[in-house]
Amino acid sequence: MKEDTIAAISTPMGEGGIGIIRISGEESFNIAKKLFYPKSKISFEEMKPRTMYLGNIYDDLEKYVVDEVLMVKFKAPNSYTAEDMVEIHSHGGFTAVRKILNLVLRNGARLAQPGEFTKRAFINGRIDLSQAEAVIDIIRAKTDKALKVAVDQLKGKISEKIKEIMDSLLSVIALVEANIDFPEEEIPEASPDIILKNISYNIERLNYLKEKAGAGKILREGISTVIVGKPNVGKSSLLNSLLMEKRAIVTEIPGTTRDVIEEYINVKGIPIKIIDTAGIRDTKDPVEKIGVERAMEKVEGAELVLFVVDASGELEEEDYKIMENIKEKRLLIIFNKIDLGQKIDEKKVKEHLPGKRVVKISALRDEGIELLREEIYELIVNEVGSLEEGIIITAQRHIEAINKAIESLKEAKITVENNLPMEISAIYIREAWEYLGEITGDSVKEDILDAIFENFCIGK
Structure with missing residues (x-):
């Protein structure tokens, strides 16, 4: 998928002031170069990234100007997808944007799948999975408050909290495994008290996030x-x-x-x-x-x-x-x-x-x-509860992952309290880490990715 160059119309279909056709991938610049004729008479290579240029989209096959447009190029990794990207801003309307998209597809791009631009941004490491999901929440936000929560998620506020907990769990996993693998070395002891303190602290942090989930669901989906x-x-x-x-x-x-x-x-x-x-x-x-x-x-x-x-x-x-x-x-x-x-x-x-x-x-x-x-x-x-304070979890998928992580940590706590071998508690703690990784994308499966991004519109 990452080797393909994709294209789609990124604005709603219908009459409007502007229609945007987005192209992303290795061949983006070459495709745009074939179609776009700048009025300033400079070469495509001389055009500065992130700068609008006025010109015409020309159909070489049918020999006519399709539309007068503005074009901007984004050089990897400084783009939405972290790939080479081009945006063509044409006049809005059914005919012009469809014609330009067809020209782009005819010259080597393929039509993007729903959410594929954002999926590439995630795969290329520009955003994590929680931030990617925030994009669709921003698009669908029906109130200012819902928009603010989605923007906070896009900024990475939820990911930051989840990753703090994941790092804390990883530290105790590393300590337990080091004690098992290198018992003769001078390393800090993975005592039951240390493990229990870590588990209890992180259960408390996850429960706090879980308590805000009801408010988040309401802001995301409404009543x-x-x-x-x-x-x-x-x-x-x-x-x-x-x-x-x-x-x-x-x-x-x-x-x-x-x-x-x-x-x-x-x-x-x-x-x-x-x-x-x-x-x-x-x-x-x-x-x-x-x-x-x-x-x-x-x-x-x-x-x-x-x-x-x-x-x-x-x-x-x-x-x-x-x-x-x-x-x-x-x-x-x-x-x-x-x-x-x-x-x-x-x-x-x-x-x-x-x-x-x-x-x-x-x-x-x-x-x-x-x-x-x-x-x-x-x-x-x-x-x-309050819709104002703290980090608010909005996605049902995140709530389910947090619930599973809490249950795994409770199992880990039971193993420690019953003096079972440390490696058993480490298994449950790692299981909790993996559930939280489904939120950030650190341990997500392909079928979950597909389910998330199929809810996006084509062009985003």
Whole structure:
């Protein structure tokens, strides 16, 4: 793979100001030289790296100028992939960028696989695996807070902490193995106390990282939040208020919402995937019935439920049925239409949903919406901890590797406490080191690499 020269379009397809075609590999410069004719009339070799040059992309076969572009070359190892690289910045649009890419492929490059540019950056040692994964998190970040966490990971903050623990484990492995291999030499003794102290200390460090994993998962993936209630209680109005735009159709006719509507909102840095559903009730309308079934499916898989009731009326049978279905969920009770006066029996609602908070709003008038946002934030933070402090682990793969490393270190601790041979404890400690190496890429397998990079877009 490293011998091939790869190319891809690195900007989204569609009309835009700029389209970027990226080329990486040994033949990058030779390919670009065949296509690019600079306006300054200097040779390709005379062009300075990391400097933009204006010129034309010319199709020698069909004898015409494809586009006026800017081109920049990056000489290895000072490039994204640590290989020779070229970027061609053309006008955005379907035709121009596709034509230039086809010319690049015709002249010796092959189309890059998803994430292959970043994979080469990892293989060539410019970034570790954790940093490579941060690239896709940056692209997919839905809030400023999620972006900051991803950028910290790209800077190597997580890798730095993991490598500190790996180095600590390696030092005790080396000490144990030296005592086994060279018992007559004057080297520090690998006493049980020293080994236990090292193991306990590193279990504590890993547990700290693990404690932040819940917050990290939320920042990376968001919270799936379903708005649920009987028809005409103001669910779609609530969605529109949270989004601060008229996304859902609102009428006085019950059952207007027939399908599921999904959008993201930002609640103090937490990405919330907000889902508006059809009003839940018994109906003979086949289309509305499908909507109700989909609503119940979404409720089942939701991480947070916003249960909306009409505070200006009495509780009805549909309300009780919904409460029965959601009582085990993480939820907030929302009394809507509070501007019309509260007639609902709050005590009865709390009897059916004990311990759940009530938020009173008027979605139509945008009253209480900021309080609702605060309640959503507090509910999440109270369960997963602060989203502000320390290193935050975001990837499920990293969490699993840390859990396995902790279990291996616990096994090592048991062997030491039971006075088993030191080489047995060394095996478990090395096992923990290898699990942590899956995070940084020091001990990762090819199938894990493939699974990581296939989630990237082509061109990154």
